[in-house]
Amino acid sequence: xxxGMVVLVGAGPGDPGLITVKGLSCLKxxxxxxxxxxxxxxxxxxxxxxxxxxxxxxxxxxxxMKQEEINRLxxxxxxxxxxxxxxxxxxxxxxGRGGEEALALAAEGIPYKIIPxxxxxxxxxxxxxxxxxxxxxSRSFHVITGHTKGEEGGLPAEFGQVAALPGTxxxxxxxxxxxxxxxxxxxxxxxxSLPAAVIENGTLENARTVRGCLGDIQGKVLEAGLHTPAIxxxxxxxxxxxxxxxxxxxxxxxxxxxGTASFRERLGTLLDSLGAKVECAGAMEVNSHxxxxxxxxxxxxxxxxxxxxxxxxxxxxxxxGGLLKSGRDxxxxxxxxxxxxxxxxxGELLKYxxxxxxxxxxxxxxxxxxxxxxxxxxxxxxxxxTAREGTxxxxxxxxxxxxxxxxxxxxxxxxxxxxxxxxxxxxxxLPVQDAAGPQTGCDYITFASASGVEAYFEQMxxxxxxxxxxxxxxxxxxxxxxxxxxxxxxxxxLAKEFTVRGMAEAILNDRSEGDERR
Ligand code: SAH
Numbered sequence: 001x002x003x004g005m006v007v008l009v010g011a012g013p014g015d016p017g018l019i020t021v022k023g024l025s026c027l028k029x030x031x032x033x034x035x036x037x038x039x040x041x042x043x044x045x046x047x048x049x050x051x052x053x054x055x056x057x058x059x060x061x062x063x064x065m066k067q068e069e070i071n072r073l074x075x076x077x078x079x080x081x082x083x084x085x086x087x088x089x090x091x092x093x094x095x096g097r098g099g100e101e102a103l104a105l106a107a108e109g110i111p112y113k114i115i116p117x118x119x120x121x122x123x124x125x126x127x128x129x130x131x132x133x134x135x136x137x138s139r140s141f142h143v144i145t146g147h148t149k150g151e152e153g154g155l156p157a158e159f160g161q162v163a164a165l166p167g168t169x170x171x172x173x174x175x176x177x178x179x180x181x182x183x184x185x186x187x188x189x190x191x192x193s194l195p196a197a198v199i200e201n202g203t204l205e206n207a208r209t210v211r212g213c214l215g216d217i218q219g220k221v222l223e224a225g226l227h228t229p230a231i232x233x234x235x236x237x238x239x240x241x242x243x244x245x246x247x248x249x250x251x252x253x254x255x256x257x258x259g260t261a262s263f264r265e266r267l268g269t270l271l272d273s274l275g276a277k278v279e280c281a282g283a284m285e286v287n288s289h290x291x292x293x294x295x296x297x298x299x300x301x302x303x304x305x306x307x308x309x310x311x312x313x314x315x316x317x318x319x320x321g322g323l324l325k326s327g328r329d330x331x332x333x334x335x336x337x338x339x340x341x342x343x344x345x346x347g348e349l350l351k352y353x354x355x356x357x358x359x360x361x362x363x364x365x366x367x368x369x370x371x372x373x374x375x376x377x378x379x380x381x382x383x384x385x386t387a388r389e390g391t392x393x394x395x396x397x398x399x400x401x402x403x404x405x406x407x408x409x410x411x412x413x414x415x416x417x418x419x420x421x422x423x424x425x426x427x428x429x430l431p432v433q434d435a436a437g438p439q440t441g442c443d444y445i446t447f448a449s450a451s452g453v454e455a456y457f458e459q460m461x462x463x464x465x466x467x468x469x470x471x472x473x474x475x476x477x478x479x480x481x482x483x484x485x486x487x488x489x490x491x492x493x494l495a496k497e498f499t500v501r502g503m504a505e506a507i508l509n510d511r512s513e514g515d516e517r518r
Pocket of ligand 1: 012013014088089090091092093094095096118119120121124171172173174199200201202203204228229230231
């Protein structure tokens with residue numbers, strides 16, 4: 001019998017990006033996940049496809065599972081020998097009943113671990129621009145439930161004492177008790193002018209904040225029609241609004257990204273920090289052909305190549321993976337030199353212990369090709385690397401299907417012999433209804449490779465052009481742009497550098513040009 005275990009993981013306050021690194025690793029690895037917050041559903045995508053997902057929360061028209069039943073379920077799953085993640089909103093031990101679950105597991109001898117989470121009590125006010133402590137304004141903060149079972153108005157019996165505390169008061173689960181909270185605070189001597197704020201769906205894109213004071217907050221909340229989940233903040237700090245007023249450069253801009261998960265993460269993180277709202281517009285998969293007869297033959301004659309050219313980080317990763325799988329090791333590379341298109345590819349190469357020998361100053365395929373042509377003609381001692389009858393090519397280009405013909409054209413023109421071999425291709429997509437389009441309000445959509453463009457059009461079929469209508473298309477380079485144009489769609493934004501940074505910068509420039517146009 002295998003021994004199972006349960007990890008209580010704090011999922012964070014709503015924004016899926018606010019789970020901890022440790023929590024996410026557990027989620028990726030687990031056999032079963034027990035969850036109750038719908039907002040964490042996005043996080044579930046990180047779990048393995050075969051991971052058992054058990055929903056125990058409140059769904060429209062159905063009652064949520066009782067706490068005792070959840071405890072029992074966790075014990076049973078643990079007994080089955082499964083590695084279970086119990087995903088809990090915010091932090092497991094802040095009004096999350098995580099403590100009860102821990103006790104139930106302990107009582108049954110099921111091993112468990114707790115991974116803290118970012119609690120909404122701090123993060124929700126924070127994302128609305130309200131610091132729970134602030135020098136000279138609030139020296140403490142107190143987190144209080146607005147929903148106590150068996151108590152009138154839902155407030156804890158000691159509410160009077162709590163209400164009199166200086167500092168910031170943060171009420172969770174208190175929206176329905178707002179009138180009682182306000183009344184209790186006033187009764188405890190807090191002035192009606194005390195600043196107060198209520199935040200709905202904090203940390204999320206659809207967050208709403210209503211600001212006021214004890215005297216008028218209830219009316220304002222009713223008028224705005226706020227719903228749960230919501231947090232009430234009362235105290236001097238509630239008057240502050242530290243959200244960046246000048247705004248982030250891409251604030252309010254929505255970008256749909258197509259590409260592989262790792263590419264989407266890299267570009268998405270950068271755009272997100274610039275203030276953009278990022279969504280997935282097409283999930284692409286990389287399919288390796290590292291074990292094809294052509295690649296096998298290339299692996300077999302590695303020592304004869306003088307330069308291996310990589311045009312993407314994927315190419316590097318698959319090339320070295322394939323090399324090991326073929327039964328060889330890195331000694332097979334001997335004295336070979338490496339050429340890369342840019343720093344992203346160079347960084348991936350370094351992970352395998354190799355420095356790039358050649359990288360163009362401008363990170364584009366054309367510059368890479370020109371650099372190679374030049375290297376071959378000078379370093380190689382005239383025609384050393386150039387095609388000679390009867391000799392095998394000395395340059396290997398393992399790359400994606402449909403890679404830039406510019407690279408090979410320039411090399412051919414320079415008389416340089418090469419092996420251009422398909423190492424991988426990119427396919428995939430996203431269920432059409434989930435993909436970005438005008439109906440989702442996207443301003444931009446990004447394409448990072450010609451094969452990504454093809455995969456997008458294949459996936460969207462007849463709907464592709466309609467989905468791109470009114471959205472500005474962003475391409476990483478000319479080859480990608482060419483692929484888009486061959487489908488009859490104009491390219492609006494072209495990156496100057498074939499990198500994630502280059503794409504972000506192109507969008508930034510397009511925004512400021514747009515401002516000037518307006
Ligand atoms: N363990 C959680 C809290 C669970 S109690 C934590 O640490 O955050 C649930 C309450 O948290 C809700 O009723 C609401 O008051 C608050 N809450 C959680 N997420 C929220 C969000 N995104 N926006 C506003 N309030 C939120």
